[in-house]
Amino acid sequence: MYEFLRNIKSIITRRKSISSFDKFCINKCDKRALLSYLVHPFLLPQKFWEEILFSNRGMAIHIVKALNELGYKVDIIDFENSNWQPKHNYDLFIGHGGKNYQHLIENKLSVQKSIYFSTGPYWKFFNQNEAKRFYEFTIRTGYILPPDRYIKYDEEFANTSANGIICLGSSKILDTYKKFKNVICINNGHFPAKNYNNLNKDYNSGRNHFLFFSGRGNIHKGLDLLIEAFRGSKSHLHICQWIEPEFERIYFNDLHNQPNIHFEGFVKMRSTKFFELVNKCNWVILPTCAEGQPGSVIECMAYGLIPILSEYANIDIEEFGILIENLDVRSVQKVIITAEAMDSQECRRRSDRIREITANDYSSEKFKENFKSAVIKIVGSDV
Numbered sequence: 383m384y385e386f387l388r389n390i391k392s393i394i395t396r397r398k399s400i401s402s403f404d405k406f407c408i409n410k411c412d413k414r415a416l417l418s419y420l421v422h423p424f425l426l427p428q429k430f431w432e433e434i435l436f437s438n439r440g441m442a443i444h445i446v447k448a449l450n451e452l453g454y455k456v457d458i459i460d461f462e463n464s465n466w467q468p469k470h471n472y473d474l475f476i477g478h479g480g481k482n483y484q485h486l487i488e489n490k491l492s493v494q495k496s497i498y499f500s501t502g503p504y505w506k507f508f509n510q511n512e513a514k515r516f517y518e519f520t521i522r523t524g525y526i527l528p529p530d531r532y533i534k535y536d537e538e539f540a541n542t543s544a545n546g547i548i549c550l551g552s553s554k555i556l557d558t559y560k561k562f563k564n565v566i567c568i569n570n571g572h573f574p575a576k577n578y579n580n581l582n583k584d585y586n587s588g589r590n591h592f593l594f595f596s597g598r599g600n601i602h603k604g605l606d607l608l609i610e611a612f613r614g615s616k617s618h619l620h621i622c623q624w625i626e627p628e629f630e631r632i633y634f635n636d637l638h639n640q641p642n643i644h645f646e647g648f649v650k651m652r653s654t655k656f657f658e659l660v661n662k663c664n665w666v667i668l669p670t671c672a673e674g675q676p677g678s679v680i681e682c683m684a685y686g687l688i689p690i691l692s693e694y695a696n697i698d699i700e701e702f703g704i705l706i707e708n709l710d711v712r713s714v715q716k717v718i719i720t721a722e723a724m725d726s727q728e729c730r731r732r733s734d735r736i737r738e739i740t741a742n743d744y745s746s747e748k749f750k751e752n753f754k755s756a757v758i759k760i761v762g763s764d765v
Contacts, residue, residue, distance in 0.1 A: 399466055400424050400458040406450035415454035415474040416491070417445060418461050418482055419499060434651050436572045436746055437677025438501070444571070444750040445476070445499070452754055468492070474761060476548075480505065480537035487543060495761045498537070498544040502674030503551065503696070504558035505537040511671040511694065512602050515709060519601055522711075525632055531599035531672075546760030548753065550674035551696035566756040570675035571749030572740065575684040578657065580733065583686075585726040588664035592718070593687060595622045595649070595659075595666060595678045600629040604669030604692070604709065609636045609643065611714035617722060618642045619667075620659055622649040651681050660685045664729050665721055669706050669714055670695050683740040686733035690717050702732045702739070 398421050404411045405428070420442040423432055432439040449456050454474060459466045461479035471492040477483035478499045487496070502508055509532050520526050541547060546564030549555060559565040592612075596603045605623060612619040613636060621637070621644065630637060637645045649655045666682035667690040675696050683689055689703040699705060704720060707713050724732075742748070 398422075398425060398460070399463065400456075401469075402455045403446055403458055404450055404455040406447045407453070407455070408451055409453065411450060411453050411455040413452075413454045413473040414457070414470055415449050415476065416457045416459070416468070416472045416486075416493070417442075417449065418459050418463070418475075418477040418479070418486060419445065421458050421460045421463070424458055433573050435677070436749075437570055437680075440573060440746060441571065441749065444746055445753055448750045448753040448757065449474075449476075451750075452757060474757075476757075477540065477544075479535065480533075480540050481535035483537075483540040483544075487539075496544045497757065497760055498540040498547045500537070500541075500547060500549040500674065502549070503555050503672055503694075504541070505533045507558040508533055508672040515601055515604075515671045518709075519606055523606075523632070527601060527626075527628055527632075529602075530626060531602035546756075548756045548760070552675070552698045554693065555674065555696045564760050566759060568752040568756055569744050569749065570677055570680055571744050571746045572677065572680050572684050573746055575737070575741065576652075578660070578685055580661075580686050580730075580737075583661055583730075583733075585664060585729040585733070588662060589722050589724060589726065589729060590616065591618045591620065591663040592665045592667045592690070592721070593620045593622070593659055593663040593682060594668065595682055596668060596670075597676065597678060598624050600626055602671055604671070604714075605629075606633070607669050607709065607711055607714050608667065609633050610711045611718060612643055613640065615642055615718070617718055618644065620644045620646060620663060622646045622659070624648055651678075657685075660687060664688055664733070665690050667706075667714075667717075668692070668695055669709055671709060680740060680744050683736050683744070686737045688721075688729065688732050688736060690721060700739075702735050 423439040423442050446456050461482050464482055464485050468491050473494050475493040475496040476499050512529055512532050541562050549567050550570050551567045555567050556565055594608055608619055636643055666679055666687040668679055669692050671694050673695045689699050692706045704717050706717050
């Protein structure tokens with residue numbers, strides 16, 4: 383059913399476009415921009431717009447807000463819409479996804495400046511890291527699984543031809559784009575955290591509870607490593623992710639028959655179940671192989687969960703998080719031991735600090751302002 387609904391949404395959005403969006407213009411919008419990213423967040427009346435899932439629906443809305451505030455009226459199409467034909471000349475084109483970006487540019491889109499918007503590291507780096515993880519999985523287990531999160535269409539043309547690149551991630555992600563010009567990384571965001579108070583949270587018992595709250599990609603996100611690290615342990619792993627059928631077949635006993643591994647399936651952000659898990663767990667853990675700041679982790683950080691992440695999550699964990707040094711079972715087991723040894727007072731201190739940092743540095747408003755600044759830097763002083 384999930385795949386069916388997903389395909390229906392894709393078919394609808396590929397055919398839809400929005401012209402001359404200017405609801406957030408502060409003054410007269412006398413320039414025109416084309417945004418090829420997501421159109422479906424704008425198809426509902428504004429009162430029904432997303433206020434929970436920032437990445438990627440809220441992100442699309444705040445990109446348009448940023449452009450309106452910079453004086454652009456915006457035409458909006460989906461990044462998979464290859465049938466759309468331009469009717470205007472554009473001062474600015476912002477595109478996502480290598481296939482449609484190249485299609486639009488090569489089909490005589492009249493544009494003064496162009497920006498490629500990437501939600502992660504350089505596409506070759508991304509695919510190479512995923513391929514490495516699947517290879518290591520096969521060497522370790524003997525099973526062969528198909529790639530679950532790879533970038534299908536190359537982004538070389540987009541990265542090379544654009545006047546600049548805006549990408550999600552910490553400054554470390556710039557190393558993957560070092561051969562390209564004008565690359566600016568900005569933080570992902572989240573909608574303001576509401577209706578939660580951690581004063582009565584039991585941080586002592588929470589030391590033994592770890593939340594894996596993730597989008598799709600079981601191997602890519604490191605769920606195999608987590609399952610094997612927690613297998614037979616007294617520590618508890620709570621799994622909130624869509625499980626691919628072949629992955630479930632391999633790990634069926636772990637997912638359904640282990641007293642310390644709790645398979646929750648899909649859990650909606652800010653639902654009753656989500657808050658139940660936030661109260662139970664001190665940690666959000668993600669041994670991912672390639673990201674541009676996962677919104678699921680930032681959402682958990684907004685509610686005080688302490689991040690345990692690989693460097694490839696591209697979130698600055700500073701002094702409050704724990705780094706997974708390598709993408710292997712032993713490294714995951716090592717951070718579990720480190721986390722559980724932390725006393726409850728230190729857990730609470732870090733939790734409060736994380737909520738503060740996330741509210742300030744990863745807010746939806748900060749994302750919008752950072753995006754505006756990046757556009758100005760790439761386009762120039764005429765904005």
